[in-house]
Amino acid sequence: MSVASQSSTEAAPSAVVRRLVALALRHEGSVALWRLPHAPAPVLLLSLRPLHLSGLPPSLEPQAPAGFAFYPFQDGDTAEAMLLPADVVLDFSAGRQLSLSHALPPEAVAAVQRVIHETDEPTELAWHVSPQPLPATADRAEYESLVARAVAAIRAGQMTKVVSSRAARRPLPPGFDTLRAFDALCRQHPRAFVSLVSAPQAGTWLGATPEVLVETDGTEFRTMALAGTQPLTPDITANSAMWRQKDIEEQALVGRYVVGCFKQLRIRDYDETGPKTVQAGNLLHLRTEFRVDLRRVTSPSFATDMLRLLHPTSAVGGMPREAALQFLQRHEGYDRTYYSGFLGPVNLPAPGTSRLFVNLRCMQLRPTEALLYAGTGLTEESEPTKEWQETEMKLRTVGSVLDE
Numbered sequence: 001m002s003v004a005s006q007s008s009t010e011a012a013p014s015a016v017v018r019r020l021v022a023l024a025l026r027h028e029g030s031v032a033l034w035r036l037p038h039a040p041a042p043v044l045l046l047s048l049r050p051l052h053l054s055g056l057p058p059s060l061e062p063q064a065p066a067g068f069a070f071y072p073f074q075d076g077d078t079a080e081a082m083l084l085p086a087d088v089v090l091d092f093s094a095g096r097q098l099s100l101s102h103a104l105p106p107e108a109v110a111a112v113q114r115v116i117h118e119t120d121e122p123t124e125l126a127w128h129v130s131p132q133p134l135p136a137t138a139d140r141a142e143y144e145s146l147v148a149r150a151v152a153a154i155r156a157g158q159m160t161k162v163v164s165s166r167a168a169r170r171p172l173p174p175g176f177d178t179l180r181a182f183d184a185l186c187r188q189h190p191r192a193f194v195s196l197v198s199a200p201q202a203g204t205w206l207g208a209t210p211e212v213l214v215e216t217d218g219t220e221f222r223t224m225a226l227a228g229t230q231p232l233t234p235d236i237t238a239n240s241a242m243w244r245q246k247d248i249e250e251q252a253l254v255g256r257y258v259v260g261c262f263k264q265l266r267i268r269d270y271d272e273t274g275p276k277t278v279q280a281g282n283l284l285h286l287r288t289e290f291r292v293d294l295r296r297v298t299s300p301s302f303a304t305d306m307l308r309l310l311h312p313t314s315a316v317g318g319m320p321r322e323a324a325l326q327f328l329q330r331h332e333g334y335d336r337t338y339y340s341g342f343l344g345p346v347n348l349p350a351p352g353t354s355r356l357f358v359n360l361r362c363m364q365l366r367p368t369e370a371l372l373y374a375g376t377g378l379t380e381e382s383e384p385t386k387e388w389q390e391t392e393m394k395l396r397t398v399g400s401v402l403d404e
């Protein structure tokens with residue numbers, strides 16, 4: 001990123017965030033606000049110039065453009081693949097470092113400086129509303145019949161695993177405030193990647209995901225295989241959890257998929273840790289972590305190539321990939337758009353550092369309602385009622401911010 005950096009020392013983060021978000025939304029700009037897992041504070045990015053709609057997953061090479069990637073589940077969906085350019089970046093975890101792109105026109109720079117030094121706090125924010133039609137929602141009977149159909153297809157040998165999903169509508173409670181909901185998710189989910197994205201082409205999305213898709217800092221590449229779900233209860237914690245064979249197999253398939261991607265790129269030297277039980281909000285999952293030492297990899301595009309091979313992983317699509325995606329296209333009954341796509345900073349805070357996450361435990365915000373999304377991995381052992389209950393539990397992760 002071509003930037004001028006300076007330290008900014010003004011009022012409380014939330015007031016500055018609110019004023020900068022208001023500025024971007026007033027000018028049809030885009031906003032990404034995120035908090036990395038375990039980070040003390042968020043980062044705000046504004047795009048004040050037209051978006052770069054690449055149609056491709058972003059390049060993670062250091063010389064590629066810096067920005068915030070927001071990528072749909074499937075290519076060719078009605079949803080656009082976006083990289084929000086890093087015109088204004090305010091990093092609250094780095095002593096409130098402000099970076100302005102040299103590509104910004106002087107009027108925009110002046111407007112940002114003015115807004116940072118103002119003292120009033122806008123109350124109404126005109127968040128973008130998605131141009132895509134409302135997704136069809138599935139009730140219990142419909143979802144259970146989708147699961148039954150998928151299990152039958154697995155038993156008939158059409159695929160080994162498929163991740164079915166559904167959308168659910170919830171009214172926004174009176175006085176709902178999107179920025180406060182983001183803060184609440186940050187407090188509730190210190191281990192998650194918490195994000196709020198608003199762009200004219202995508203609408204407004206809020207989420208707290210546990211799943212890394214690709215992380216690189218130029219010396220190390222990381223990804224994970226996350227699957228298997230059970231509720232966290234007072235009796236069952238991450239240390240004492242036992243897993244059903246079905247969960248173990250489901251997660252192992254995701255791990256095998258990751259290893260298959262390494263093989264395609266002729267990577268034999270990788271570190272694999274796990275599976276171990278991890279907590280994600282009200283749930284427990286099984287997670288295997290994979291690391292590659294990039295100093296031993298000759299291809300400069302390895303991280304980008306892995307991203308393009310991995311997405312959509314079998315944690316959100318299925319195995320074999322094409323058969324599972326075809327099943328979903330035909331039977332899932334709605335367009336996921338950005339749910340189970342990926343998102344995160346690219347070449348930020350510095351060239352060569354990118355952190356992309358799978359867009360799970362998320363919702364799309366509309367003026368009076370939210371659309372929540374959740375899916376469940378299915379194998380031949382899956383039972384429709386249990387899978388419905390699992391989607392209900394997953395909807396609670398972000399749904400709790402809608403409770404009055």
Ligand SMILES: C=C(O[C@@H]1C=C(C(=O)O)C=C[C@H]1O)C(=O)O
Pocket residue numbers: 163165211226227228229285315316360361373374375376377378394
């Ligand atoms: C599909 C979702 O989650 C994925 C599916 C999981 C499962 O099937 O057990 C667990 C974690 C995620 O990889 C979701 O949260 O919507």
